[in-house]
Amino acid sequence: MQLRNDSQRFGIITIALHWLVAMTVVGMFALGLYMVDLTYYHDWYRSAPHLHRSVGILLFLVMGARLLWRLISPPPKALPTHQPWEKVSAHLTHWALYLLLFTAMISGYLITSADGSAIDVFNWFAVPSMTGDQKGLEDLAGDIHEIATWAIIILAGVHALAALKHHLLDRDDTLRRMLGKAPRDPDKLS
Template structure:
């Protein structure tokens, strides 16, 4: 089932979640790799171009995720989830969203500092809104780096919590983000004698 329901997540939510996660960790690894490149390296220019393009794809995915959540049902909490658990889960989600958007924004400002648009594989060009001077580019670079580390740390803690729920608490928290809900049978079939047990 594509859409979410009160019983679990649909295919689109699950795909958006895991594709975004893979992109974030790949971008982080690529960013670390780029810091060790010298001018004569083949990836000295290829790496940043790929980093920018994938960062813009992540931006588009984040927009889709936010819109999808606004127009889509939110699955009900599992019975064993306490108010504290729900609060922490919500806090981590919004923290990750905020950090990701700030890192993307800072990356965009760094990329467009010379007056050139940010390019998504030379297909879509994101125009220059404002140009930073040298001092502010350095500040944006520091924000970009520090908050990228923050994203990875928070995401790792998020993954650890999911594993604890799966292997220690043994609930459906992780499973719901791995298996999309199946299409519900029509209401008349659910209430028919053959289906009541």
């Protein structure tokens, strides 16, 4: 399999980044839902937020690399069978997901760093606060974070359903391309 995207197929780097981000986002959302109800005496009361913040910072770096890779290796062209509205909605959905992901990650960072605290990332390095102690910022960032993460999950669900629609109903190669599969021979489809 090729490393870079070409006009017809995704390369392995794009595919790996796509699925790494997708799995991480779903896992982070689940962990976020789980940890908001933890009580002070629960074993995960301190561990879950530390894990959530650390993975969030690493995800920010991965998303930065993903955007850079997109510039270096642009995605393949839409399939010729796609309708104009599908092309536009796919384009808007991808950019909305990027915007929402960065909104969620930056607001998540601000939740913790709004009091001037640095974020320790798995005891490997610390990301300092860029705001200092800002009263009210934690609550505002928390509201934005919650809205952005729910919007990501909903939009990612629509994105996944669209991929399944292309695969099961349209029987085109949209999903196959993101799974690293070779295009199907159109003469063998019935």
